[in-house]
Amino acid sequence: MSLCKIGLGLAALGRPDYINIRSEHAIDKSIDAFRANAFKVLDESHNLGIRDFDVAPSYGLGEQFLQDWNDSRKHNDVNLSTKFGYTYVANWELDFSDKHEIKEHSIAKLNEQWEISKALLPNLKIYQIHSATLDSGVLKNTDVLARLYELKQQHQLKIGISSSGIEQVKIIEVAQKINFDGVDLFDSYQVTFNIFEQSCFNILKELLAHNKTIIIKEALANGRVFKNTKFSEHEKAYCYLEKLSKKYSVGIDAIALRFIIDALEPTLVLSGAANTIQIKENLKALNFELDENEIKNLTLFRIAPEQYWQERSNLKWN
């Protein structure tokens, strides 16, 4: 049985608009309702055995919700992770038409966001560069890298990157070479891997063999694993997922999560549950195993990263 755990990511819990593919979304979008829902999902997740929680300053009020929950619940068995590099700018305006988050990988942004995020200590265990890219220059920014190394030593943190886009493999290749005095800077990699996007499989296996922490995000391809007429190219995958869902008496989400657990055996797969029903459904992934043939069949539904990320960039925030 795999040792992989399921963690909870707060991307959908801290701000009123996120990538929502399905249409039935008549929910109360007030700050109070979001705060109450976030606490409910956090409490339920902890009750159900989840101990790993991932957030970022750009998830609206997500980081504040997690800090308040962490301070009030005083659990001493949770592992929190956050990031630096993106700022939330939509100011809780519904249907905000501009970019909701602005990227800035400067030393000034790192210092500014660290001052807030450090309130998560000592439960903060992983501190990550949010969406490190080659073009942002962050993996060559010696001020940023040295400061991260300083934080790693001062607070016994694991330092990580998260990656997105067609260059995920290249980004990881660059990151894994960065070291200070022979010590790797990065201990943790948060990467997109799912039924449709499997380009990082080999490099993630290599990192796992070197005892790195591998956290999988966007495990449900932002909801695209669920049958959807807008994505007709995934029709065969939808039919097969439905067949497995019936066989194991779980939802498509649990099959998609289990595929990652069985095929890759990462350290952690993040659930992006938006409510307590979804987290309960997602956790059913821990109650069964896919057989070798099923894993192989699901592996065949991968598409070219260029196609995957083009489709991803067309998704709307609502």
Ligand SMILES: NC(=O)c1ccc[n+]([C@@H]2O[C@H](COP(=O)([O-])OP(=O)(O)OC[C@H]3O[C@@H](n4cnc5c(N)ncnc54)[C@H](OP(=O)(O)O)[C@@H]3O)[C@@H](O)[C@H]2O)c1
């Ligand atoms: N570092 C980065 O750049 C980055 C980027 C993305 C994500 N992440 C991390 O990864 C976490 C997960 O990623 P994600 O939320 O973007 O993507 P995801 O896990 O692929 O998709 C989550 C979405 O799937 C739907 N869903 C989940 N369970 C369901 C169920 N049982 N039934 C129906 N729908 C269900 C929900 O959509 P609806 O809201 O439509 O119901 C939910 O918002 C985030 O919270 C965050 O911590 C990091």
